[in-house]
Amino acid sequence: MIDYEIIKRIMFNFEPETAHTIAEYGLRALPYCRTINNMMVDKNFVNHEMLRQEVFGKIFQNPIGLGAGFDKNATMIQAMPAMGFGYTEIGTMTPFAQSGNAKPRLFRYPDYEAIQNAMGFNNLGSYEVAKNLKKVYPFSLPIGASIGKNKTTSEKNAIKDYETLIDTFKDLCDYLVVNISSPNTPNLRDLQNEEFIKAVFTKAKEITDTPILLKIAPDMASETAITLCQTAIEYGADGIVATNTTQDYSLLPNPQNFGGLSGRVLSAKSYELFKELGRELYGKTTLISVGGISDAPDAYRRIKAGATLLQIYSAFIFQGPQMCKHINDGLVELLKADGYNHISEAIGADFR
Numbered sequence: 001m002i003d004y005e006i007i008k009r010i011m012f013n014f015e016p017e018t019a020h021t022i023a024e025y026g027l028r029a030l031p032y033c034r035t036i037n038n039m040m041v042d043k044n045f046v047n048h049e050m051l052r053q054e055v056f057g058k059i060f061q062n063p064i065g066l067g068a069g070f071d072k073n074a075t076m077i078q079a080m081p082a083m084g085f086g087y088t089e090i091g092t093m094t095p096f097a098q099s100g101n102a103k104p105r106l107f108r109y110p111d112y113e114a115i116q117n118a119m120g121f122n123n124l125g126s127y128e129v130a131k132n133l134k135k136v137y138p139f140s141l142p143i144g145a146s147i148g149k150n151k152t153t154s155e156k157n158a159i160k161d162y163e164t165l166i167d168t169f170k171d172l173c174d175y176l177v178v179n180i181s182s183p184n185t186p187n188l189r190d191l192q193n194e195e196f197i198k199a200v201f202t203k204a205k206e207i208t209d210t211p212i213l214l215k216i217a218p219d220m221a222s223e224t225a226i227t228l229c230q231t232a233i234e235y236g237a238d239g240i241v242a243t244n245t246t247q248d249y250s251l252l253p254n255p256q257n258f259g260g261l262s263g264r265v266l267s268a269k270s271y272e273l274f275k276e277l278g279r280e281l282y283g284k285t286t287l288i289s290v291g292g293i294s295d296a297p298d299a300y301r302r303i304k305a306g307a308t309l310l311q312i313y314s315a316f317i318f319q320g321p322q323m324c325k326h327i328n329d330g331l332v333e334l335l336k337a338d339g340y341n342h343i344s345e346a347i348g349a350d351f352r
Contacts, residue, residue: 004320016106016115020070027079037082044084044321046328050335051086051343055286055308056211056238058142058174062086062328063343064299067290067311068146068177068215072123074132080141084324089311090129091146092179095164097125098151101184107256108317109263113294114252115314117245118259120184121148126168133172145173146215151185158191162200163207170208178204181217181244183260189217194231201235211238211286218243218269218291222276229281239286241311242277243270246291263314267292271302275350278306282348294319296330303331304349 011019030037051062065087066080074090100122107116123129137143147165149158166176178200180191191197197214204212214232216225229240245260252265270291278287282305289302290311299310316323331343340346 004322008318008320012108012110015104016108017103020106024071024076027076027083030082031078037079040082040321044325045081046084046086046325046332048328048332050332050341051328053308053343056142056175060086060142060309062324063303063307063309063331064324064327065089065144065288065309065311066316067313068092068144068179069117069119070313070316072129074129074136077136077139077141077143083316083321084328085141086324086328087142087144087174087309089144089146089177090133090173091123091177092121092148092182093123093126093129093145093165093169094121094148094150095126095153095161095168096150097128098122105259107259109252109255109265110318112252112263112265113314113318114261114263114265115317116252116256116259116261118184118256120151121182126165130168130172133169137172138174142174144175144177144213145169146177146179148179148182148185149188149191155187155190158196159199159203163203166204166207166212170210173210175211175213175238176204176208177213177215177241179215179244181215183217183219183245183247192216192220192228194228197228197232198235201232201237205236213237213239213241213286213288215241215244218246218266218273219248222273225273225277226280229277229285233281233285237285239288240277240281241288241290242274243291246270262292263318264292264294267294267298271298271305274302274307275305278348279351282306282351293327294323296327296334299327300331300334300346303343303346306348306351308347
């Protein structure tokens with residue numbers, strides 16, 4: 001197979017959004033190239049008994065998932081085993097199709113393994129994404145669905161958007177994620193308040209038994225984040241995804257002054273907030289850690305801080321399809337080194 005470093009050098013000659021579109025066409029085609037696809041599954045997918053878990057009533061063969069934002073329209077799901085992912089999260093979807101923010105809106109910083117995006121929930125809309133999901137669901141890997149309000153929907157009417165989305169996707173995924181933490185939709189983060197969180201999870205539990213989680217931003221005090229997450233859990237949330245991208249532009253020299261930063265530069269900030277959440281919430285709900293994870297040691301410290309599952313996005317762009325294998329193999333070795341027989345023994349170890 002062609003080395004990913006060669007592919008990356010070629011792809012990085014294109015504008016980031018163009019490169020993403022090219023990658024999407026490749027990943028959509030990959031499952032139909034069965035010999036290559038199967039070779040990549042054999043090479044990249046780690047199915048180890050020490051990493052296998054049952055979460056939300058589904059089997060996760062390994063804990064590394066693709067974070068929301070990469071596969072916005074559920075067109076690349078079938079290629080995920082070949083990329084090594086143990087699960088995938090699609091979206092974020094909105095009720096109606098929207099084109100997102102003005103271009104350019106996606107920027108890469110290779111020297112820092114960082115991405116900055118201001119995409120603005122560009123997607124085909126719930127009807128078209130649901131049609132795509134119906135072609136593949138249920139799938140061999142668990143599928144999460146991230147949902148968000150349309151840009152033109154007012155804060156007052158936002159609950160209606162989430163109600164529509166929950167009803168649309170409740171039977172087409174293995175868990176749902178309420179995304180009120182993207183920095184790229186005006187006033188979306190204003191929904192990170194107790195009143196809205198109570199309303200959306202109360203409504204969700206009236207509609208479906210499908211597990212539903214809350215995704216939060218890293219740009220808040222830990223006390224505030226803990227309170228919001230506790231409120232979500234009290235009103236029915238089945239888990240917390242932490243964290244989304246950051247608007248802390250001090251993490252990178254000469255960034256754009258809009259959008260959210262992700263990648264290695266976010267690692268420390270995301271971990272510190274996640275650890276505080278884990279200290280309060282470990283054992284009370286399912287915690288998923290995302291934000292700057294790029295290697296096994298970082299993944300392992302998130303697990304010890306309470307993460308049952310992990311998500312990666314930016315590191316996948318910079319490291320390619322062998323990334324998941326490297327992290328999963330590394331996790332097995334780290335677990336063995338600490339005398340653990342299974343990942344469940346390490347989850348939350350910092351607080352036991």
